[in-house]
């Protein structure tokens with residue numbers, strides 16, 4: 001036995017936090033306070049000057065938020081983490097902290113819709129340019145880099161809803177050769193299945209709203225990375241920008257992370273079983289899930305994601321044309337009684353959506369076609385219900401009328 005061996009992530013998921021308070025509470029305390037009383041004027045001065053550790057004001061830091069950050073950092077294998085008000089708040093903070101006018105970003109064209117808008121539209125107003133490239137083509141990423149101007153590469157893997165997987169290690173090498181940083185949105189796998197920093201990424205962003213909470217209760221986010229990037233570059237911006245995580249939401253996520261790896265294993269196993277079953281259904285033309293051998297990046301996903309496919313899958317219903325496909329997809333969705341028709345994911349409850357008319361509804365028909373979002377496509381974020389019940393729920397609409 002090596003007593004000095006680092007603790008396993010499963011242990012850190014339940015144990016890593018600030019020390020308990022003088023009251024000896026077993027469950028981590030929720031510090032719902034906006035500010036902190038300073039022992040004396042000199043300490044207040046030293047703390048404000050950053051010469052002494054201590055909590056000042058909850059826009060800067062808060063013990064419950066710090067516990068959540070420490071736990072997430074431990075799971076991602078990061079030196080530091082910073083909680084944010086939402087997943088988008090985390091991405092905003094990264095952009096604000098690391099970019100200036102004239103800089104250039106290369107981003108997968110399959111990332112989360114709000115991310116596309118933030119990078120492509122909002123930051124364009126401040127002179128930050130972006131190129132959007134096919135997620136899985138490393139050569140396209142390479143070709144899009146503008147030497148001396150590209151500062152960030154931004155990827156998400158697997159993507160929503162087609163579960164495209166990018167080669168994180170290859171993109172990290174590309175970024176570093178160009179003097180840029182790689183940012184990975186690790187929302188779909190969570191650190192229980194994928195640790196992008198170990199693959200060479202510089203920053204990981206999270207929507208804590210999804211699997212970290214895992215029960216659909218709060219909106220939250222975080223960024224993980226080196227102390228230099230998190231404390232040196234992003235924390236000062238957070239103090240001014242105020243995309244701060246509320247202590248209450250931090251506490252919910254902190255407790256949610258205790259069961260993260262158990263949940264992810266159960267979610268993934270159920271998703272694989274459901275995906276294999278869907279592949280056998282006559283009414284289904286195609287299933288997108290990294291855990292299936294038929295997935296174009298199956299081997300890469302199995303290497304990169306602890307051998308598990310994650311919990312989000314999508315499938316296309318068979319139909320003669322787009323109008324018929326949309327009608328069939330709506331029929332399948334409306335025939336469900338268990339699956340919740342909602343765009344969220346990462347919940348114990350299975351959710352079902354029609355991306356072409358919801359998350360990707362604002363795209364033009366050509367943009368949707370380029371992105372592979374057909375009218376027959378249905379996305380399922382598999383929850384923790386019994387998989388037999390989910391099969392029956394989907395079978396109802398898939399059976400030919």
Ligand SMILES: *Cc1c(COP(=O)(O)O)cnc(C)c1O
Nearest residue numbers: 086087088112185187207209220
């Ligand atoms: C939901 C989501 C986000 C945004 O997170 P919020 O907490 O809703 O702001 C970002 N990326 C991915 C992949 C998501 O699924």
